[in-house]
Amino acid sequence: MAKYLLLKHYRGGPASVNDVPMDQWTPEEISAHMQFMHDFEARLEGTGEFVDGQALAPEGTFVRYDGEGRPPVTDGPFAETKDLIAGWYVIDVDNYERAVELAGELSAAPGAGGKPIHEWLEVRPFLAAPPTITE
Amino acid sequence: MDETLLRSLAPYVLGILVRRGADFAAAEDAVQDALIEAIRVWPDDPPRNPKPWLVTVAWRKFIDATRADASRRRREDLAEEEPDPGPGPAVDDTLQLYFLCAHPSLTPSSAVALTLRAVGGLTTRQIAEAYLVPEATMSQRITRAKRTVSDVRFDQPGDVGTVLRVLYLVFNEGYSGDVDLAAEAIRLTRQLNTAIDHPEVAGLLALMLLTHARRAARTAPDGSLVPLAEQDRDRWDTESVAEGVEILQGALARDRLGEFQAQGAIAALHADARTAAETDWVQITEWYDELVQLTDSPIARLNRAVAVGEADGARAGLAALAELDPSLPRHAAVAAYLHERDGDLATAARLYAEAARKASNIAERDHLTRQAARLNARRSR
Numbered sequence: 001m002a003k004y005l006l007l008k009h010y011r012g013g014p015a016s017v018n019d020v021p022m023d024q025w026t027p028e029e030i031s032a033h034m035q036f037m038h039d040f041e042a043r044l045e046g047t048g049e050f051v052d053g054q055a056l057a058p059e060g061t062f063v064r065y066d067g068e069g070r071p072p073v074t075d076g077p078f079a080e081t082k083d084l085i086a087g088w089y090v091i092d093v094d095n096y097e098r099a100v101e102l103a104g105e106l107s108a109a110p111g112a113g114g115k116p117i118h119e120w121l122e123v124r125p126f127l128a129a130p131p132t133i134t135e
Numbered sequence: 136m137d138e139t140l141l142r143s144l145a146p147y148v149l150g151i152l153v154r155r156g157a158d159f160a161a162a163e164d165a166v167q168d169a170l171i172e173a174i175r176v177w178p179d180d181p182p183r184n185p186k187p188w189l190v191t192v193a194w195r196k197f198i199d200a201t202r203a204d205a206s207r208r209r210r211e212d213l214a215e216e217e218p219d220p221g222p223g224p225a226v227d228d229t230l231q232l233y234f235l236c237a238h239p240s241l242t243p244s245s246a247v248a249l250t251l252r253a254v255g256g257l258t259t260r261q262i263a264e265a266y267l268v269p270e271a272t273m274s275q276r277i278t279r280a281k282r283t284v285s286d287v288r289f290d291q292p293g294d295v296g297t298v299l300r301v302l303y304l305v306f307n308e309g310y311s312g313d314v315d316l317a318a319e320a321i322r323l324t325r326q327l328n329t330a331i332d333h334p335e336v337a338g339l340l341a342l343m344l345l346t347h348a349r350r351a352a353r354t355a356p357d358g359s360l361v362p363l364a365e366q367d368r369d370r371w372d373t374e375s376v377a378e379g380v381e382i383l384q385g386a387l388a389r390d391r392l393g394e395f396q397a398q399g400a401i402a403a404l405h406a407d408a409r410t411a412a413e414t415d416w417v418q419i420t421e422w423y424d425e426l427v428q429l430t431d432s433p434i435a436r437l438n439r440a441v442a443v444g445e446a447d448g449a450r451a452g453l454a455a456l457a458e459l460d461p462s463l464p465r466h467a468a469v470a471a472y473l474h475e476r477d478g479d480l481a482t483a484a485r486l487y488a489e490a491a492r493k494a495s496n497i498a499e500r501d502h503l504t505r506q507a508a509r510l511n512a513r514r515s516r
Contacts, residue, residue: 001243001247001266001304001308003267045271045272047276048244048272048273048275048278048279049276050271050272051267051268051269051272052269092244092266092272094242094243094244127497127500128308128495129308129498130496130497130499131308131496132306132307132308132317132346132347133306133307133342133398135401135402135438
């Protein structure tokens with residue numbers, strides 16, 4: 001039992017195999033992609049492995065503390081940030097192998113020409129609760 | 136109302152329903168519904184005799200659900216009125232439930248969830264909270280688990296080993312929410328220990344009690360981990376220790392050693408030392424030798440290296456460690472500790488930092504980071 005983050009990047013990871021930007025797909029291809037994501041989530045729920053799924057708006061603001069009594073400093077958005085996180089799934093699975101298997105399935109989401117995107121997804125384990133028995 | 140007492144009746148009631156002909160999945164739902172109703176009704180209107188109350192209500196829930204389910208209409212003729220109580224619940228019913236819920240066809244997480252619900256009488260919501268997943272997810276996991284074991288005959292003998300691994304998981308992993316999983320694991324293992332005479336069941340129960348006894352001393356007020364050597368031993372639960380030791384001695388006397396008895400023996404030796412310095416590391420090393428023989432587990436070998444380091448000196452510990460695969464979880468942490476004992480603070484600090492990066496949980500990561508920081512501060516002084 002372990003939780004993993006399946007992280008989807010727009011930028012930062014290696015390029016997908018089927019790397020056509022979404023705005024150049026046909027509307028049907030976009031619908032097929034959305035349906036695939038929906039089905040994937042429904043399947044995860046059905047297997048009792050779904051924890052969370054979220055998408056993020058691409059543009060964000062950087063914020064930091066600027067000293068006592070001063071408002072926080074904001075900066076950005078930066079057009080050229082190296083990494084851009086698009087969204088994620090959180091899954092609760094029996095082992096790492098299962099997490100990799102599910103990430104592989106998700107990466108097969110259809111893109112241009114109805115062919116799998118083969119996009120790179122990042123699989124990151126959550127830091128868990130400490131085990132009770134240690135010695 | 137004592138909810139634990141109420142929940143301890145769950146396997147009994149479930150066993151009766153299954154014996155009366157209800158299929159396991161439907162019977163389990165009915166018992167869950169009856170437990171929820173008991174929690175609602177009993178505070179104002181406590182029954183004189185809880186067991187028959189639960190059996191009656193659970194049976195009624197089962198009949199109602201069966202009637203409501205058109206596809207199961209054929210079951211209606213099972214009972215219109217209160218059926219013959221049938222043979223009294225055999226002691227075996229509880230045992231059979233454990234076997235079924237830990238059936239080898241289930242994945243570990245499914246077996247854990249099903250055991251906590253069907254044997255432990257916990258609600259789906261409580262189990263979901265304990266494992267930090269949405270209730271809908273846990274509900275699906277349990278439903279699938281029940282489907283997986285639907286063809287398993289209830290009176291089929293099972294493997295105690297699989298049950299023990301599930302109970303060990305409940306004790307060892309999970310978050311602390313509304314439900315105290317460690318206490319629940321102890322309760323379920325204790326119940327199993329009365330249903331079956333098996334030295335490894337007793338061994339696991341002893342291991343749990345001896346480990347649980349240290350709980351109050353294991354974390355500082357700020358939530359950080361306190362390593363065994365630094366724990367305030369006055370805060371160990373002596374009653375729990377005494378019970379664990381007694382159960383363990385009874386098991387060991389049977390002369391059928393197993394991995395849980397060996398782990399229990401190690402925990403007992405720690406419990407026996409009034410100070411960390413008084414720990415009998417020679418005997419602990421011998422028990423790790425047994426454990427390695429029994430399990431061939433790399434984790435046992437890793438822990439053995441620590442024990443060797445304490446018994447025969449850090450160099451001996453490092454030599455034992457050198458034989459192991461460096462990619463093992465916590466290998467760097469053990470190496471860091473042994474290097475520090477050997478006086479090589481620079482290497483130790485570097486390895487503590489590496490171990491922190493590889494830690495699989497926050498408490499351990501923070502502890503290891505502090506160790507690295509402590510050594511770095513001492514070296515720069």
